Amino acid sequence: MSDDRRIDTETGTETTGHSWDGIEELNTPLPRWWLWTFYATIVWGVIYTILFPAWPLLSGATAGLLGYSTRGEVQAEIDRVDLSNAKLTESLATVDLGVLEANEDLHRFAIQAGRSVFAANCSQCHGAGAAGVVASGYPNLLDDDWLWGGTLEDIAHTVRHGIRNEEDAEARFSMMPSFDWLEREEISATADYVRSLSGLDHDAEAAQAGARIFADNCAACHGGDGRGDRTLGAPNLADAIWLRGGLHEDIVRQMRAPRHGVMPPWGDRLGEAEVRAVAAYVHGLGGGERQVAEEVTDAQATEAATVPDASFPAGAEETPSQTGEPDVQPVE
Amino acid sequence: MPSDATPLFAAREPIFPRRVSGFFRRLKWAILILTLGIYYIVPWIRWDRGPALPDQAVLVDLANRRFHFFWIEIWPHEFYFVAGLLIMAGLGLFLFTSALGRVWCGYACPQTVWTDLFLTVERWIEGDRNARLRLHRAPMSLRKARLRLTKWAVWLLISVATGGAWVFYFADAPTLLRDLVHLQAAPVAYATIGILTATTFLFGGFLREQICIYMCPWPRIQGAMIDPGTLTVGYRDWRGEPRGKGGVKRRQAAAQAVGGGDAVARYGAAAGKDLAAPRLSRDGATLGDCVDCHACVAVCPMGIDIREGQQMECITCALCIDACDDVMAKLGRPRGLIDYLALDDEPPVVPGATAEVAGLAEHPAGEVAGAARPHWQPKPLWRHVFRPRTLVYTAAWAAIGVALVVALFIRPEIDMTVAPVRNPTFVTLSDGSTRNAYDIRLRNKHGDARPFALSLAQGTPLRLALEGADDARVTVPADSTRLQRVYVTAAPGAVAAGAAHTDLRIWVRDTISGERAHDDTIFNGTGEPK
Incomplete structure (x- = not known):
């Protein structure tokens, strides 16, 4: 082959010696600089695979001499941020929740941190917008109705210990018994009565009968007027908010075969600072209630202190028990 | 490489511009x-x-x-x-x-x-x-x-x-x-x-x-912006050509000026200058004013010869004008052989020069016009600056300038933008009322903190409240913005509560200066959208 090589007279370039029907191929090698750059990349590649994680093994990969990992880098960054926030985090974990809102910087920090905690841990059930899911019984956290209380301390307690969580003695716990031993008509009448409490359409005659059944069976927890009891976690049946739906059939179903939501305890998993942070975030979503001053302890004062809507007309804003007005206007 | 191929790369010729004054x-x-x-x-x-x-x-x-x-x-x-x-x-x-x-x-x-x-x-x-x-x-x-x-x-x-x-x-x-x-x-x-x-x-x-x-x-x-009426740096080839040294008996042959020499005389008369005295070369040919001293080339920072006509390289720094004026002064000739000129001002006929002299070949219209205009005269300077084209540009330029100045003086010192919260679009409260949330960004451009009062339009049945505040007031620090969550609530049974959506206007007022601003948004009710 090499015998056929010659210098092409037209171009001054050496041929490869290949010839097809007299058509020859010029040998134009890669430019030197290109070739050396290519060799340099090979050398660089070898060095790189020694220094950095590279070769896949059965489980994992070679670690590399420098011990670098992207996870480690992220962790270092998280540690750095944690360190810079350490002082705020510590005061958040120890501050008296009653005065948290007065400390503007700490409160802002808590809400911002809580936003992330909520998105990572709570939004799966309560929704990214915290509006809950009625069909699944995940409570709406935006409204002003709270099963277990809506002050910062109440919310923090719920987050810390969970709901119906048997491993935690302090967990919120309530259990509505099944009333499937009642006659079908009795249950239906009771549902009519419950709907009448909040001014919804109902059969007045049935409701009258249901009132008696309610007083005998339900009032112990939900109260004689159906306003519920937060110490027991018994929902308020006289307002416009229904955890599991307010249709007649929804109420009947809940009486016959009650469903109970469960919330895991987050205290151990998140730590006190993050529990308080997410409590502050949820508290600031529009339904949070003010902490009651020590001397005022009765439930009505608690109600009065809630400020879901400061500029709302007094009559509509305050609770019916104080103004003597009907519970709610009908919602159409 | 073939030895006879023209190289595609030309090394840069270094340029050493000469000092010039003028x-x-x-x-x-x-x-x-x-x-x-x-x-x-x-x-x-x-x-x-x-x-x-x-x-x-x-x-x-x-x-x-x-x-x-x-x-x-x-x-x-x-x-x-x-x-x-x-x-x-x-x-x-x-x-x-x-x-x-x-x-x-x-x-x-x-x-x-x-x-x-x-x-x-x-x-x-x-x-x-x-x-x-x-x-x-x-x-x-x-x-x-x-x-x-x-x-x-x-x-x-x-x-x-x-x-x-x-x-x-x-x-x-x-x-x-x-x-x-x-x-x-x-x-x-x-x-x-x-x-x-x-x-x-x-x-x-x-x-x-x-x-x-x-x-x-x-x-x-x-x-693309330059046309024959534009004033630009150029060489008056009709006056300079044919260039050459020599120049004995420069003023004696005035009487024998023939042909295109008349055009030079006419231009000189129009400009009030005596140009009707051609130089002669050693062999007796009529010469232009250019003595080919290369002063214009020596001073050029772009390294070009302006006598070759309009060139892309020329940045019109006008240093060649200074250089040539200097030479013309020494020779006792009028200045302006190289000068700011408009191409359509130059005489279309070139005395004693061949037709390919630069400038004219690119200007055939001038040639025709010149033939029909024997008593041709350059236009005064202002006619080149105040042309319809420049006036249109000036008008557009000034219109935008005036608009900006007006906008600058009427722009508000406070401002707001309202973003409705969409997840969820509304919340039902325990008393049956319907609440919407809005993220409002308040801007305070003042140099001091200002208490802003938020409100809805007069007469609306809707009510406005702020997260974390008992009244509808919020203080925005100096020269900054503040993001504020705002709630608007419709009472149970209100039209807005039952409708799919209702137009809503939110107002903000600077309680110190009284200045107001607003933004429009909608209120979502429980009704189904049509």
Whole structure:
């Protein structure tokens, strides 16, 4: 082959010696600089695979001499941020929740941190917008109705210990018994009565009968007027908010075969600072209630202190028990 | 490689412009001092805006997203002011180019100004054109090395000062200077200075005219702005050609002037000058005014010969005008052989010259018009500046300018934008009322904190409340924005509660100045959208 090589007279370039029907191929090698750059990349590649994680093994990969990992880098960054926030985090974990809102910087920090905690841990059930899911019984956290209380301390307690969580003695716990031993008509009448409490359409005659059944069976927890009891976690049946739906059939179903939501305890998993942070975030979503001053302890004062809507007309804003007005206007 | 192939690469011929003096050189000195003075001094001007705001007159505050210009403060959402200024700069370029050619390139462009400065340094250290040429050709020696190093050192100083001045526009200048000296400034400041130092050093010292010829797009754009009525630097070939030395008995043959000589006489009469005295070469041929001394070529920073006609390289710095005027004065001829001229002002017939003389071949219309206009005269200068084209550009430029000024004076000091919260669109409260949430961004452009009062339109049954506040008031710190969650509630049974959506206008009022602003949004009710 090499015998056929010659210098092409037209171009001054050496041929490869290949010839097809007299058509020859010029040998134009890669430019030197290109070739050396290519060799340099090979050398660089070898060095790189020694220094950095590279070769896949059965489980994992070679670690590399420098011990670098992207996870480690992220962790270092998280540690750095944690360190810079350490002082705020510590005061958040120890501050008296009653005065948290007065400390503007700490409160802002808590809400911002809580936003992330909520998105990572709570939004799966309560929704990214915290509006809950009625069909699944995940409570709406935006409204002003709270099963277990809506002050910062109440919310923090719920987050810390969970709901119906048997491993935690302090967990919120309530259990509505099944009333499937009642006659079908009795249950239906009771549902009519419950709907009448909040001014919804109902059969007045049935409701009258249901009132008696309610007083005998339900009032112990939900109260004689159906306003519920937060110490027991018994929902308020006289307002416009229904955890599991307010249709007649929804109420009947809940009486016959009650469903109970469960919330895991987050205290151990998140730590006190993050529990308080997410409590502050949820508290600031529009339904949070003010902490009651020590001397005022009765439930009505608690109600009065809630400020879901400061500029709302007094009559509509305050609770019916104080103004003597009907519970709610009908919602159409 | 075949030995007879034309190489595709031509090495740059170094240019050694000669020193020149004259009107345009003085004008360029003035503009150089003015522009460089503005550039270096402006960041150091102080302007008191109160304790909450920086006291630098011109400051691009990227960290706080503010642009301060003396009494004017531009926020990011007011970027249209900057856009308007850029449009005005563009139209201004159109205007100046259509009236005066590449006057920007020749006088005000930073590339021209810094190259001029670098050339001055070069001339000061290494001598004028001939000395520099000799030095360039001489082999390396101790003296050459010393001169080169001195020159580069001075260039480097200027470059560092240039890059250094730039960063002062972006931070408080005295503080930044102290930090820079103590090596405590932000890395980005050092990087910026480094990059601008390198570009200034390379562009002004070595690349020079190559920036204009090969890299800059503006010459191409400006080429489209120039027409035969534009005043630009040109060579009066009809007067200069045929060029040549010699010139004995220059004034004696006036009477024998024949042919095109008449055109010269007519032009001279129109200009009030005695041009009707042609020179003769040694062999008796009639010569033009150009003595082919190459002064115009020697002073040209772009390394071109203006006598070849309009060229893309020419930045119209007008130094060749100064050089030629100097020569014409010595020869006792009128100035202006090379001059600011409009192509359609030049006589269409060339005396004693061949038809391919540059300028006319590109101007066939002039040829025809000239034949029909034997008593041709140049137009007065103002006719070139005030033309329909330039007037249209001026009008558009001024209209945008007036609009910007008006916008500047009527823009509000407080402002708001409302973003409805969509997840969820509404919340039912325990009393049956319907609540919507809005994220409102309040802007306070005042230099002090202002209490803002939020409200809805008069007479609406809806009610407004703020998260974390008992009244509808919120204090926005000086010169900043505040994001505020706002709730609007419709009572049970209200029309808005049952409708799919209702138009809503939210007002904000500065309780100190009484100024108001509003934004429109919608209120979502429980109804199904139609």
